[in-house]
């Protein structure tokens with residue numbers, strides 16, 4: 102409907118100019134979807150806002166606009182209501198033609214953008230000296246979804262994982278590698294370090310029990326930062342082990358294969374240049390031996406301007422320095438036009454600060470949008486951050502495994518009840534898709550900025566705005582084609598679409614709003630809008646299917662309704678795939 106809205110806007114502009122003169126060219130008609138279908142489909146609210154400017158009552162302004170408005174191809178006669186709302190209702194014939202055109206369109210009416218941007222989505226960006234935990238769930242799932250949607254809309258998307266792969270936490274792991282695997286550096290081929298979790302645990306044990314080991318770990322950090330060759334090789338081995346472990350989790354979660362690791366270490370050699378430039382710009386101030394930039398609008402407890410330390414007094418650099426280097430690199434070398442950081446809310450200040458320094462240094466200009474997309478936390482039933490039994494942040498892989506496990510139990514119970522026999526492969530596959538999708542969907546369907554309580558029962562429920570519900574909705578629509586022995590792909594390309602019943606019209610209109618939904622997600626980076634859309638779509642489909650016979654209907658209604666079924670199934674499938682969720686043909 103994007104195209105339709107654009108045309109309506111144009112018609113409003115012409116009507117305004119015709120009624121009140123050219124100084125009103127460019128006025129926004131303030132078109133919004135009608136709040137209630139009895140007012141039509143769209144409502145233009147501009148008359149109220151023009152009243153003062155034109156010195157006329159809004160109702161009479163609205164009437165004059167309507168007299169000059171030429172939308173008869175798309176809409177029934179516009180009406181003026183209340184203080185001056187202009188109500189628009191699409192003609193069934195217009196909707197039929199629109200639907201007809203998306204029937205043959207693999208993109209379901211979502212036109213690729215004509216202002217394609219190079220966009221970096223910075224995710225999931227874990228710190229890799231440790232295993233991924235619950236805190237990485239939201240960046241992974243939301244980052245992946247945003248990247249998919251932006252790419253589908255026609256942007257050139259880079260998925261960069263700004264992994265924490267440098268500094269102090271690696272000392273312990275490097276020291277342990279040296280101690281426990283003395284041959285690691287000379288013959289890395291024969292090396293089997295197992296998984297990161299057990300490697301980390303063993304290293305931590307040594308660290309806690311032995312002061313000499315602690316000293317070795319500290320020394321390793323110094324050597325690493327000094328660029329000692331052998332230490333760098335050991336560090337690389339540890340990074341590879343981590344990345345391998347994380348990749349397995351990415352695979353299990355079905356994250357995009359296009360994620361590239363470009364971690365903190367990548368920017369090491371660029372850090373002195375960042376300082377040099379800040380210095381040249383006169384932004385660098387020495388404070389207590391540390392090099393800082395004094396921030397505008399941030400003060401410490403005594404009300405004094407807050408310094409952002411970019412180089413510590415011992416010469417070391419910070420998380421912020423690396424992010425500044427990344428900003429500069431992304432602008433100057435990657436030549437991006439938009440960077441999106443889906444990162445936990447607790448980093449709000451960090452991003453405000455580095456963006457400020459980036460702007461003042463002239464790296465961030467109006468040519469590049471730097472968007473921090475803050476994420477709320479995942480809570481346990483006690484309302485506190487989700488913990489594992491041992492009191493640490495819950496391991497991500499444990500959450501995923503548990504969801505799959507529960508999905509399997511649910512499925513097995515249902516199969517028993519329905520006296521159905523399925524192969525072990527089928528059960529494995531369905532349990533995995535349902536379990537993982539449930540976690541992802543539960544996360545995506547919440548407003549990105551809110552905290553939510555992690556609840557397996559809720560996310561795995563077949564009712565409500567959940568992944569299982571949506572997966573079922575797809576299976577059910579597909580079931581119609583199975584039941585009627587119909588190949589959806591062979592539905593007549595020239596069969597007419599006929600919209601008669603109210604529920605049928607409502608479904609048709611909603612199907613046409615897919616493109617607007619995706620555009621809204623692009624604008625405000627809120628994937629929950631897509632979840633809401635899909636949920637509402639399947640409800641509208643159910644209402645239609647309750648009221649309108651499909652397989653039993655006479656032609657041309659029968660084929661027309663089958664096309665509506667097919668479009669619904671395809672929209673759900675495409676929508677879920679943009680959320681990072683695959684569909685099941687049976688479940």
Ligand code: ARG
Pocket residue numbers: 223226227228263264265424427442444
């Ligand atoms: N590694 C960081 C963490 O786990 C997140 C990094 C986010 N991206 C960034 N460019 N700072 O907290």
